[in-house]
Structure formats: structure tokens, C-alpha cells
Amino acid sequence: MGRRKVEIKRIQDKNCRQVAFCKRRKGLLKKAKEISVLCDVDVAVVIISNRGRLHEFSSNNSLTEILQRYESHVEAEKENSAEIQVPEHSKYSGFTTMGELLQTTERQLEETNDDGLAVTDLIHLENELQTALIQVRSRKTHLLLESAKGLHEKEKLLQEEKKHLEDNIASIKKNREVNEMSTDFADFPAPHIICGQQRMTLNFL
Amino acid sequence: MGRRKVEIKRIQDKNCRQVAFCKRRKGLLKKAKEISVLCDVDVAVVIISNRGRLHEFSSNNSLTEILQRYESHVEAEKENSAEIQVPEHSKYSGFTTMGELLQTTERQLEETNDDGLAVTDLIHLENELQTALIQVRSRKTHLLLESAKGLHEKEKLLQEEKKHLEDNIASIKKNREVNEMSTDFADFPAPHIICGQQRMTLNFL
DNA sequence: CCGGCTATATATAATGT
DNA sequence: TACATTATATATAGCCG
Numbered sequence: 001m002g003r004r005k006v007e008i009k010r011i012q013d014k015n016c017r018q019v020a021f022c023k024r025r026k027g028l029l030k031k032a033k034e035i036s037v038l039c040d041v042d043v044a045v046v047i048i049s050n051r052g053r054l055h056e057f058s059s060n061n062s063l064t065e066i067l068q069r070y071e072s073h074v075e076a077e078k079e080n081s082a083e084i085q086v087p088e089h090s091k092y093s094g095f096t097t098m099g100e101l102l103q104t105t106e107r108q109l110e111e112t113n114d115d116g117l118a119v120t121d122l123i124h125l126e127n128e129l130q131t132a133l134i135q136v137r138s139r140k141t142h143l144l145l146e147s148a149k150g151l152h153e154k155e156k157l158l159q160e161e162k163k164h165l166e167d168n169i170a171s172i173k174k175n176r177e178v179n180e181m182s183t184d185f186a187d188f189p190a191p192h193i194i195c196g197q198q199r200m201t202l203n204f205l
Numbered sequence: 206m207g208r209r210k211v212e213i214k215r216i217q218d219k220n221c222r223q224v225a226f227c228k229r230r231k232g233l234l235k236k237a238k239e240i241s242v243l244c245d246v247d248v249a250v251v252i253i254s255n256r257g258r259l260h261e262f263s264s265n266n267s268l269t270e271i272l273q274r275y276e277s278h279v280e281a282e283k284e285n286s287a288e289i290q291v292p293e294h295s296k297y298s299g300f301t302t303m304g305e306l307l308q309t310t311e312r313q314l315e316e317t318n319d320d321g322l323a324v325t326d327l328i329h330l331e332n333e334l335q336t337a338l339i340q341v342r343s344r345k346t347h348l349l350l351e352s353a354k355g356l357h358e359k360e361k362l363l364q365e366e367k368k369h370l371e372d373n374i375a376s377i378k379k380n381r382e383v384n385e386m387s388t389d390f391a392d393f394p395a396p397h398i399i400c401g402q403q404r405m406t407l408n409f410l
Numbered sequence: 411c412c413g414g415c416t417a418t419a420t421a422t423a424a425t426g427t
Numbered sequence: 428t429a430c431a432t433t434a435t436a437t438a439t440a441g442c443c444g
Binding site for chain 2: 006008009010011017018020021024025027028031032033034035037038039040041042043044045046047048049050054056070151152154155158159161162165166168169172173176179
């Protein structure tokens with residue numbers, strides 16, 4: 001898909017790998033969005049780079065919900081094939097990363113051994129962390145509030161709809177009562193009125 | 206990407222949508238596999254078709270593990286494992302967690318610190334601030350998720366209630382229709398037709 | 411409904427800035 | 428370093444059997 005064909009195996013050059021990751025990540029997330037819209041399906045994509053950074057897409061905005069549905073699927077299949085699941089996830093699962101971290105740390109210490117550059121860099125690092133924390137928190141809050149807002153609106157709509165349906169039932173029942181009491185149908189409720197009421201109800205769709 | 210450009214919106218024709226789903230699903234899973242191999246990252250893709258069928262890809266064999274890592278990213282339940290995204294441009298963006306980053310920071314400070322404790326104290330303060338932030342965020346996230354969950358349940362309940370009311374209306378209408386037909390009012394402006402239309406309309410509720 | 415075909419739209423590897 | 432461009436590889440929409 002580029003100037004030349006590339007084999008599908010780990011890209012050796014670190015820089016190329018990172019660039020490819022950025023491009024393909026963008027592409028993958030775009031495709032996920034497209035299929036979710038075009039085909040009206042729920043899609044969740046989670047990407048965790050080897051440096052531990054998270055990227056995600058989910059078609060509705062609650063990835064958790066999709067994952068719960070996934071879990072229920074898995075549970076259902078588990079019942080068929082009674083496999084014993086060994087909990088892979090332990091507090092030691094990040095051991096390799098820790099090793100890398102120590103290596104990186106040592107390297108940085110060697111490089112900045114003589115002057116006070118390390119401290120300056122680390123203070124800068126602190127600032128970046130703070131900013132990142134604020135940004136991430138803000139964004140998540142925003143998303144959750146949006147979601148909650150949407151649900152509140154939905155609830156309100158449904159409440160109104162319910163009320164109209166109840167009114168509808170009440171009036172129908174009342175009309176029927178009147179009908180049954182009269183021997184001639186002279187005062188049969190004009191059907192167009194009922195129609196009107198129901199159209200009103202339909203406005204809430 | 207085909208004979209003609211297609212807008213990214215729900216495909217109306219059911220058959221076309223299903224065909225597109227099959228093709229694009231295959232493509233999406235292939236791309237997920239490619240990026241995971243080429244760029245050496247963990248990728249999880251979950252697709253749930255609107256017919257409830259599940260399709261998935263995960264780079265390592267345990268999607269559950271990736272999802273757990275995702276959970277730990279999002280929920281940040283444990284203070285020490287709170288994983289926060291670091292800005293892409295940072296030269297320190299090689300660390301898995303904010304906690305690890307801060308640990309590293311502290312270690313580097315200790316090992317390079319010849320002149321006073323001010324910076325160390327400040328870093329410690331940063332740490333405390335961050336711990337507080339993480340705790341508050343975690344609790345807020347929890348509360349919001351709880352709230353959203355409750356609203357979802359409320360919505361479901363209302364939907365069911367609505368359905369009952371609709372059924373109620375339908376049966377009332379039907380009964381009245383039967384009554385009217387048995388009373389032999391041939392010249393009355395055929396109410397049953399109107400009723401029929403109304404039932405039809407109500408199906409869309 | 412499925413799988414293959416082909417023209418075309420997209421994605422992206424390499425390159426340029 | 429990152430972003431824009433370009434040439435090419437891929438993905439896929441509409442068809443056909």
C-alpha cells in the first residue's frame with residue numbers, strides 16, 4: 001500500500017516502526033468507525049503500544065458495554081468447553097516493562113552525569129505529567145457527562161411518551177363506556193379526534 | 206475503495222449492508238493483525254453485529270488480558286497502577302505508567318542530588334497531589350458509571366412499560382372493532398379501517 | 411446467500427520540506 | 428521532528444454466475 005510491498009513482520013527500524021504505528025493506528029481506527037456506521041454494528045478497538053500507551057475506539061461511547069457483551073459471549077462459550085482459565089494477569093505481568101524502564105533510567109543517568117541537566121529535564125517531565133493528567137481527566141469527564149446527558153434526555157422523552165399513551169388509553173376507555181351506554185350511536189366519538197391524539201403521541205418518536 | 210465512492214452513513218439496503226459488513230470485517234481484522242505484527246503492539250478488536258454475533262481479534266491470544274489492561278487504564282482503581290497517557294512529543298514517553306515515571310523521577314533525583322532537598326520535597330508534593338487527584342478521579346468515575354448504569358436500567362424499564370401500554374391499546378382497539386362489526390352499522394364511516402391504520406402506525410412506536 | 415472479478419477509492423511506504 | 432506529497436499496494440463496491 002505504499003511505494004513498495006512490505007512483509008508482515010515486526011519492523012526492525014525503531015523509527016519506521018513508530019511512524020508506521022501512527023499511520024496504521026489512524027487507519028485502523030478510521031476503518032473501525034466506518035464499519036460501525038456503514039453496517040450499524042458495535043465495534044470496539046483497543047490498542048496498547050509496546051510503550052504502554054492506550055488508544056481506543058468504540059462505536060457507541062461506552063466501550064465498557066461492548067466489553068460486557070463480549071464477556072457474556074465468552075461466558076456462554078465457556079459453558080460449552082469447560083476449559084480451566086489460568087489468571088495470566090498478575091502484578092508481575094509488567095516485569096519486562098520494568099526491566100526496560102530500569103535500562104532507560106540507567107542510560108539517562110549516564111548521559112546526564114556531569115551537569116544539572118537531569119533535574120531540569122525531570123522538572124519538565126513533572127509538568128508534562130501534570131498536564132497529561134488534567135487533560136485525560138477532563139476528557140473522560142466530558143465523555144461521561146455527555147453520555148449521562150443523553151440518557152437523561154432519553155428518559156425524559158420516554159416519560160412523556162408514556163404519559164401520552166396512558167392518556168390515550170384513558171380516553172379510549174372513556175369513549176367506549178359512553179358508547180356502550182348509548183343505544184343509538186349518535187354520539188359516537190368522531191374518529192378523527194382519536195387520530196389526532198395518536199398523531200400527537202407519535203410526535204414523540 | 207470500490208467502483209464508486211460511498212458516503213459514510215448507515216447503508217440502507219439490508220443485503221448490501223450485510224455484504225459490506227462481511228468484507229469490511231475481514232479487512233478490519235486483517236489490518237488489526239498487521240499493525241500488531243508490524244508495530245509490535247497489543248491490539249484487541251471486538252465486533253458485535255446487530256444480529257448479536259461476535260467477531261474478534263486479539264494480538265496475543267488472550268483478549269481478556271488486553272481488556273484488563275484497558276480497564277486498568279480507564280478505571281485507575283489502584284493508585285499505584287494508574288496508567289496515564291504521556292504526550293507523544295515527550296522524550297520521556299517510554300514509560301508504562303505515571304507511577305513508574307514518578308518512581309523513576311524520584312530515583313534519578315536521589316542518585317543525582319548533591320545540592321539540597323528542595324527539589325525532592327517538591328517532587329514529593331507533586332506525588333501527594335497526584336495521589337489525591339487519582340483518588341478523586343477514580344471515585345468520580347465510579348459514581349458516573351454507576352449513574353449511567355442506573356439510567357440504562359431505567360430506560361429499559363420504561364421501554365417495557367411502553368410496550369405493555371401499546372399492547373393494551375391494541376387489544377382495546379381490537380375489542381371495540383369486534384363490537385362494532387357485530388352491531389351491523391354498515392353505513393357508519395368504517396371505523397375499523399381507521400383503527401387498522403392506527404394499529405399499523407403504533408407498530409412503529 | 412456465497413465467492414470471485416474488476417474498476418476504483420483508500421491507505422500508506424518512501425520521500426520531500 | 429513532524430508534516431505534506433507521491434507512487435504504489437490494498438481494500439472494496441458493484442457485478443456476475
